[in-house]
Amino acid sequence: MEKAASHCICINLRHTSQTITQFYDAALEPSGLKITQFSVLKAARYLEPVSISDLADYLGLDRTTLGRNLRILERDKLVALEAGRDHRERVVRVSEQGQVAYRMAYPLWKQAQNKLTQGLGKEQVQILDTLLSNLETAVHSR
Amino acid sequence: MEKAASHCICINLRHTSQTITQFYDAALEPSGLKITQFSVLKAARYLEPVSISDLADYLGLDRTTLGRNLRILERDKLVALEAGRDHRERVVRVSEQGQVAYRMAYPLWKQAQNKLTQGLGKEQVQILDTLLSNLETAVHSR
DNA sequence: CATAAAAACGAGTATATACGCGTATTTTAT
């Protein structure tokens, strides 16, 4: 990872996304979590008990994608997947171990976020957020 | 895919990147190429004959990632991978079929790119490019 | 109430991405 800047918005986005992901993953390493897993735990903590589909909607992920990601968290005993009252669904709960990992990861995430924010400038981060949001809108409209 | 806007720069980037990728992939569909494959073909056309490592450097991808991506293009007969004079390396060449696919994909790519550019505004796209570039710099320094 | 429609999920398949380890080949240094 080092080169970049094609003329393609998509390729540029993908490349930066990947680079930044590695940055956050490295920052979170002591917690054993990746940034994607951190974001799933965060959402699950907020919504639990929650079905896979509802959690996927919240996260903006495909249901099957989240299902596979959760399998890994379950294997690592960070979440538990139980049958809900509705026997079609499986309900996500964050385990004690999951809570511990999250609390360990949070300050690491914050540090990474701060570093980037300071590197870019607060206003620029604000502008970035707006642009990303507008991109998604531009694609979905019409 | 529909929700978004966490407070995490990384998660926001990942989500938008994925959404935009789907937009480009859908646009390129008639050509049979995905945007990632299109970008590999474009670079390979420009640099061929080129080793896997050199092409990976140019694209900002891990060598092994590109190797696997090329295997798929080879399977679909869009590129050929031959031994170079240096017997350690494998040399990438775009096949006739690859050229045809590329030429078919190009206007589709251009359309997608134009749609997005019009949706966002040219200045905003320029700002986005700058921000993405600055993000990568912010992460690599220090 | 019975059947049709809808919802929730898993499995299969496919792609993209990277890291570490091992191997073959080429270069370089002594």
Next chain:
DNA sequence: ATAAAATACGCGTATATACTCGTTTTTATG
């Protein structure tokens, strides 16, 4: 000229992501 270092790769493993299809369960409707 030989040994050491560097280079180019492949494979194994791991994660993230999504689509299609099929199964189970729930809900709606006539």
